[in-house]
Amino acid sequence: MSKDSPNADLPTNTRQRRSSDQVTLSHVAQVAGVSPITASRALNYPDKVSDSARRSVLQAVESLGYVPNLVAGSLASSRSRLIAVIVPSLINSVFVEVIKGLQETLEAEGYQILLGNTDYDLDREYQLVRTFLGWSCSALVTAGLRHNSACHTLLANWDHPIMEVMELGQGMDLNVGLDHVAAGRCMATHLTDKGYRHIVYVGARLAQDYRASMRFDGHKAVLKEKGVDAPLLELDTLGSLQAGAEGLAQVLEQYPHTQAIHFANDDLAAGALLAAQRQGLNVPGDIAIAGFNGLPLGQHVTPQLTTILSPREEMGRLAAKELIRRLSGKNVYRRQHNVGFTLQIGGST
Amino acid sequence: MSKDSPNADLPTNTRQRRSSDQVTLSHVAQVAGVSPITASRALNYPDKVSDSARRSVLQAVESLGYVPNLVAGSLASSRSRLIAVIVPSLINSVFVEVIKGLQETLEAEGYQILLGNTDYDLDREYQLVRTFLGWSCSALVTAGLRHNSACHTLLANWDHPIMEVMELGQGMDLNVGLDHVAAGRCMATHLTDKGYRHIVYVGARLAQDYRASMRFDGHKAVLKEKGVDAPLLELDTLGSLQAGAEGLAQVLEQYPHTQAIHFANDDLAAGALLAAQRQGLNVPGDIAIAGFNGLPLGQHVTPQLTTILSPREEMGRLAAKELIRRLSGKNVYRRQHNVGFTLQIGGST
DNA sequence: CGCTGTCATGATAGCGCTACCATTCGTTTT
DNA sequence: AAAACGAATGGTAGCGCTATCATGACAGCG
Incomplete structure (x- = not known):
């Protein structure tokens, strides 16, 4: 790690904080010869800046090895692109398959999964929900329609999409499951x-x-x-x-x-x-x-x-798609989706 | 600063931002009759404040339904209590069992898991690592010792614990696995x-x-x-x-x-x-x-x-324990841990 | 030529929290 | 009694980023 570091002449503060040799967007902007806000736009809304600005910003990012601070970005924009996923168990492969379906769809859209495991304990679920809300998650996926009352209250007052999967019924918001x-x-x-x-x-x-x-x-x-x-x-x-x-x-x-x-x-x-x-x-x-x-x-x-x-991965994928649709502001036609099931007759009966 | 008009006189700004009806720590502090910083300490370092202060803060938290904004906290403290976990597959139950071991140990210590799936693609791994570093994760767990060169560079310059699991060998930092x-x-x-x-x-x-x-x-x-x-x-x-x-x-x-x-x-x-x-x-x-x-x-x-x-959950638990030890500043005696394996002879040979 | 609209860019002001230092006050030490 | 100390608390200044508004340049139009 280089010690002589880039903080050339960015605000040299009086006291305060470890001087953080971290490369920030301001450094990038400086090297690219644009203002920080333009650098921000170049990365987040590429078609809002001129070709030349975009090019020089991307080049500066590359040469400095800039890694965006998503925590800061989330705080400023109150959008985190994190999706909380809460399941009751990881031993049961059923939930893992749902997670897989969710993940492949969500990651493709640039969302990350924050995973929680309740071990079938609704109080634990409440704790996890609290924590996850604290991360300003963009949405929350949870297995099942049952929650304790504190959790219910918390979620009812939350203004982001909530997806309840696995079973079908009158949920808090969106629902994908089977009967x-x-x-x-x-x-x-x-x-x-x-x-x-x-x-x-x-x-x-x-x-x-x-x-x-x-x-x-x-x-x-x-x-x-x-x-x-x-x-x-x-x-x-x-x-x-x-x-x-x-x-x-x-x-x-x-x-x-x-x-x-x-x-x-x-x-x-x-x-x-x-x-x-x-x-x-x-x-x-x-x-x-x-x-x-x-x-x-x-x-x-x-x-x-x-x-x-039961179409488990499909359930995850569908849940993810519906969430994405909702997160991108589109209309949600149906809040409830029945993924159905198929009787498979083998020789054991 | 005049605190004489008690209720709704938190920063009434000129323009700027949706007025955010969110309950913040300042509200809590106001209700509790202490400064925001004391409220912060009451929640994060309970023994650094007086009993009375702690009690009134906790009560205010309760009555306002305050949920800490972890994004803001992480930005200010550059500690996130998030642990990135990167696996190559979720279909293979082996990795899920390691995740389970990690999770039960890490959640008990108040860490959350940020889950990534590379689908056995090292470039995908690099992308995930970049994203996760952007979240100021406290540590990163990844399956395997092989990474592409960009990923290797990125991790080598990262100053948080890195735990490579599954296999045994000379890793970047910590390593728990088997031969x-x-x-x-x-x-x-x-x-x-x-x-x-x-x-x-x-x-x-x-x-x-x-x-x-x-x-x-x-x-x-x-x-x-x-x-x-x-x-x-x-x-x-x-x-x-x-x-x-x-x-x-x-x-x-x-x-x-x-x-x-x-x-x-x-x-x-x-x-x-x-x-x-x-x-x-x-x-x-x-x-x-x-x-x-x-x-x-x-x-x-x-x-x-x-x-x-192969002791998969055990591998996850041990990895988590070693990480926690390291994260809490204790000395790490060994960087490499061999969890071993057992030959189980059945009738099939 | 002024008027309006669009585009690219920038200055400013925070998002909600905590690190840092300063202050107060009561208690101990010399 | 003065000095030194520790515990509890608070003021201030950001963490690194983006929302908001402002600006200047230039095209189209009457």
Whole structure:
């Protein structure tokens, strides 16, 4: 690092602050022979300055190795091009795929993602929202429609776009998701259509993963219409292959007549399917297994897993596009977008 | 300065700026009956102010619903409590697990993560680094030791901690990772010890996933010592279960005498294992399969996958801890940390 | 020739916060 | 008792950038 440094004759202050050898826009402007504000425009609104000014500014940027101070820019303009993204978990690949969809779309438009993880804790969500608002984020994306009341108040008074993803419903602002009750109904209908009558729904931590419990509601409604019981088995661990294997074992023990298990997600279902294989159980002969999400793994096990495919990356991309549309001042025609789902019938049912 | 007219007489400016109904620290200070600077201290250095001052400030914060403007704070203090995290991919769960380890540790210390995804493109990495430096990040975490020259220059002149994770070696600053060449050697040694002689290494996009190619180097060296060939099959897709299935097919076709396949990662290996099962091939009788990473899936297939377990979340946590230590001004005893790996022998070899 | 409109540029004044130094006051030291 | 000290507080001056308004130059037009 050069010590003799550029601060040639910019304001030589009396006291104050470390003299910061940082290259600022003023240095650039000086070298380019224009005023700081023109240099600013050359970088941010290239077509607002003359060709010659733009060229010399860009050249000065290059030669000085200038890196814009985005913090200062954000403070001055109160626009940060940061998008807060809050998810309840990173272990669950579902959220990661949504993040991926968001990211590829947002980064292409010059936005950066500020990532927060609530670990399914709404108070933690509130804290994260507070912090992120402090960064003057351009928008906020959060998984789910449920928030605690402090968080709700904070967001309601915030005047930037809010995008709630994953589930569908009356949200605070924008919403992209799918109808989990309908998804639960869909799978339950498939199972009853197949002739199964003793069907157990197995979920993990439903109080946290309340979307899984919405799917159970759909499932239960269908079974009730058919006049059959809808037992629920709730596991105490987070969804995983291991938990699925345990779920299978518990179902076989507690509900020995079970013909089919409707798992809250594919991790559980695949874990159960692989465990069934190890134990020499025939799927679906001895026990049918269904999941939710449409993870690739489900397509690679034998028999293939019957599941509901949710368009996760697509959900992220669509959410990002709608946000961008809104951020660029365009009209938003619909606040709610249903990305839907697809029943994927494999050999496991 | 006359403070005698208490309420609405904060700077009433001539022109300038939208009047910003935002609650600022000055409002808080006014309500609390202290100077802005004392309010600032009450929030940032609580033990630097009297109990009474702190109490009234906190109460004013509460009653006004004040949310600190972190952008302004960062500009003034040139500390942002943001940590830039740059990974090459989010599809690969390995990086997500590292992020998770980083995040749980960093968030607990009040740092936020600014996430970037390079898609294995070093130029993209450079762009992200530039942007992140513009945010005055407190530190930067990046996956891997390889950067393009512009990026290298930029980072070399940056005076904040840089943490390079995943692999082990002479980095720019701090480094937490594992020795991929040794990991490749380890697995190759296991396979040759088992008596296999016709062993193919299968990787995906090795130019991008150069850590997989380092493992191949280790693998090749061992086979060379044993005096046997080390054929390499490179797939053109990214690692996935599907790609693993294809890899198996191609190996069987191109190298019919193959006894064992050493896959670059568990996704590929598990995909191959599941495909072998579908085709009625006996693993390891007809073909042995080994992977790398120690994903849970490998433990749930039959036979269990022989693999090398890398402590990914642990890597993230350790990296975060070392960063925090450095950021809080403590001495860093070692710049390099080897998190090691464990050979996990399953039935697949 | 003045009038208006457009374009490129610049001077000024902050965005909301904190670093720096100065001041006050009560307590300890010599 | 004077001097020295530390703790609590405050005034001031920016951090580096951009919004706003002002200016000057020049084209088109009656």
